[in-house]
Amino acid sequence: MTIAFIGIGNMGRPMLANLLKREFSAVAYDIAPAALEAAAALGAARAASPAEAAAAGDLVITMLPSSTNVEAAYLGPGGIIVGAAAGKLCIDMSTIDPSTSRRVAAQLNERAIRYIDAPVSGGIGGAAAGTLAIMVGGDAADLAEARPALAAIGSNIIHVGGIGAGEVAKLRNNLISGSALVAVAEAFRIGEAFGVDPQILTDVIAKSSGATWVMEHAHPVPGIVDTAASSRQYAPGFMPDLMAKDLGLAVSAAREKRVPVVVASAVQQVYRMASSHGLGREDFSSVYKFLTPSGDDAPV
Amino acid sequence: MTIAFIGIGNMGRPMLANLLKREFSAVAYDIAPAALEAAAALGAARAASPAEAAAAGDLVITMLPSSTNVEAAYLGPGGIIVGAAAGKLCIDMSTIDPSTSRRVAAQLNERAIRYIDAPVSGGIGGAAAGTLAIMVGGDAADLAEARPALAAIGSNIIHVGGIGAGEVAKLRNNLISGSALVAVAEAFRIGEAFGVDPQILTDVIAKSSGATWVMEHAHPVPGIVDTAASSRQYAPGFMPDLMAKDLGLAVSAAREKRVPVVVASAVQQVYRMASSHGLGREDFSSVYKFLTPSGDDAPV
Amino acid sequence: MTIAFIGIGNMGRPMLANLLKREFSAVAYDIAPAALEAAAALGAARAASPAEAAAAGDLVITMLPSSTNVEAAYLGPGGIIVGAAAGKLCIDMSTIDPSTSRRVAAQLNERAIRYIDAPVSGGIGGAAAGTLAIMVGGDAADLAEARPALAAIGSNIIHVGGIGAGEVAKLRNNLISGSALVAVAEAFRIGEAFGVDPQILTDVIAKSSGATWVMEHAHPVPGIVDTAASSRQYAPGFMPDLMAKDLGLAVSAAREKRVPVVVASAVQQVYRMASSHGLGREDFSSVYKFLTPSGDDAPV
């Protein structure tokens, strides 16, 4: 089975690699020539446009950075909608605005092209290991058809609801993990200032009510968790730029529904500021570096 | 062995009960007559002051709501410092300002009375089950002596560092759990507004980067986790009043050390507002009720 | 000259009244029958739809609560676009998303209907007094034509830039006034808690760097400024619901442009929460009531 794989970035590349290690072949497209080269190096054929890839693949997978990119790849000139035959199944694994998912799906459906949203959680580490969590919105029969390919990419595949529900779940998850990470970073900055050993503090919290996935897997203090981005110079992983985007989508969704979101709002701005101050393309745990104390001689 | 147990509130009562179920007897004191009655009903003898309790016990345990109460119980008129013989060991299990811990310890030490700080995590549920996490600051030999009594109260006893370090660890833990809970509450409020089933959303997040102790054990949406406070009308548990206090202590400690704490600050205010709006004595997961959406006809 | 006036709410009614006191006659429309009655009581003719009003008026003015309402009134069934002849000038005085302004303008322009955006500042008091500030986006010649009618409504008419620029200015203004009001409310709540006389505190701040329009004109403490909403049971004035909306639009615009907005985000949530807790239709200065201290026995 041939997968049309569109979007070969930090996440897309290891996902594609895992597909190619199984029974799948692939035809790839990316707007950046270097990214397309990387796909070719993994063994994928090259396409000249999303349309060409979609025409050649039995199944389409997209993994793109924003709502705008998804809209362009599906509906723009040379887009999937042009190349995909009626009946073809498209899986958008990008994290985007749920309303964009629904709009794209509606336009594809007019040409009898099928679409499900299937955003992932787990970062570059999870993508490399093939252990991503995949949250699916769309028709159960479509998910059944997509499942063999998804199983090559992730280890938890959950059907959340209709079109867009995968995105809703994903954004809620990132609201929590993004908030928890900043809270962890603040806690360890204070602990340090009081001279408490970060390893002991980690052990304590791991057994208490502050236990969180992010401390266990994405600990912001270097040297505590070997596999965490912080222990390799905050190489992503999952970037503050993307966390700012995801939290922005969550806050915007909350606004639309009049839900108060004090923490999500504050956290969105922390990642936005970290991004402005040069950390946008490191790992999201680098907010710890951003939250530096002021100098000792600042009056208090 | 007889324990002088001072402070028989929501937490102190089940802790005392667990001591009495083991090999310990107790002499109790509380400023509130009703609380003292409750202790007597569990089988403890009554004392007329902290001093009298401290004189009668082989070991002193205090479990009080604030720094001011601790200072009064140890150093005020009729305080422990008056009744405790030289060499006696005192264990303060309250959550208070680490600098108060150090000040009280210093004054006791002048009279050769020993002191360790040993705040707990796990809430009323953990107190009842005897499974609290206990974070200890102070001398290792003192902890060794305290350990049998602590083992009746909690299941994880961790030596964090010198005097006050238990408090530092505790406050950092609550910074994380308090922040994570609000993030979880916001996420589920948004999910609801979009019509996503909260049970499915829980299942998704539990297997993703948003997995947290608080969602697993203190889920704010009623009916998802049977043992959570939300499933019994938000009966505490751990109260917003106390969470506001703990986060206030954490933010204040951060200020003293010039550490930026955007999320801790925002979260402190959420619990403070929930407290102002009538939820102060329910469970801290009741912030979910506070974060109600505005009416459908509010313009957006 | 006959004005087609669409939207006869808390703001629209006194604006219409001021037009009718001058040389203008009016034909009015509102989706709510009671509002339309109120317009008739002021002397306006009734129309059965925006289209009918637009056909009858020499100039169209709209004053509506949200982007959705504006879009419906101009472009929906029975909308202005259907009734207005080519060349007619429309003035939208609503506070909405600048991108909606541009989209509506573009569609009207295709039928040679002219459009400017002219949101106002000054609240119900300013509307009643005819002293609103009016921020205009659009063509200078169109503004010249609109100026006589605008001069009946407001006393400061400022041409800010092209279509949408009036909205941008308005939202930035409300970002500042909305933030300043919450800061004032917090300051006076703290002052009260320390027993400082609010009148003296007002006098001090009025001569210092904290001097602000909102303290002078919309003081949140009752009895300090006679003309302020707080001195008449917080009758609006300008409602928390609308402030939450305006700040939401500002935060959303910031997100689109990747601008960090820590204060705007926090303030948006304060008004959103005040709205959820029953204050949405009082004056925005009622956030002071929302920011109540917790009870005296809450531990600190």
Add this chain to the structure above:
Amino acid sequence: MTIAFIGIGNMGRPMLANLLKREFSAVAYDIAPAALEAAAALGAARAASPAEAAAAGDLVITMLPSSTNVEAAYLGPGGIIVGAAAGKLCIDMSTIDPSTSRRVAAQLNERAIRYIDAPVSGGIGGAAAGTLAIMVGGDAADLAEARPALAAIGSNIIHVGGIGAGEVAKLRNNLISGSALVAVAEAFRIGEAFGVDPQILTDVIAKSSGATWVMEHAHPVPGIVDTAASSRQYAPGFMPDLMAKDLGLAVSAAREKRVPVVVASAVQQVYRMASSHGLGREDFSSVYKFLTPSGDDAPV
């Protein structure tokens, strides 16, 4: 009349200069030799300690950066309490914790030394021009005696209440001005992103509900207000380090009284972060530089 002037920093220096331009002579002390040199260059005699200065002066004025410094200068070794004769009047013009003011006053009063708190508003510009606002807490008779010296330093002298009330008023003022400045900075950052001319935006807001002292006098965008710090490379003025300190004191006071302070908390953290990121000693309006948008290629 000879003034003992202790604390010759950015604020103290021009205040001392204004005293020396009038009928006053001075004996000065500062812990930093260079600051003391500057005082001598203005014509003040040098003292070797606060005690020595206090002994030589008819009146004592202190202008120090923090509560700790004030406590040391008054009560520490070589402190004012040692050198000042019974009956002498001390005026603390520093911005500090009101509870420190009360504690220092109480200790001085035991030796019959008089004390009032008289913090100022208006920044280095106001200090140079002699137009500071001075908020006084303490006895009216003491203020009457201090008034001639204060009149050389400031142009608005307001008696707010008893000891500490000057500090309460000052901190509330800075809560408002510090919050308003960040709101202004955010508003202009958004305006810029949408291409609105900052001069026109300034004109609009100056006549609307967003009008504030800080926009008029401390406009964060360079080139709009000639006398603003932003128009001279953000040379202070009033520093982010000090604003972070003042807001920290305000938030801490709010915590003590259980008052919710969402905006003050958020703003405190903005100045704290600006300080951490190198702007601590520029003008507080430099938070505008800190609130830089992320790069154009960050996904939204």
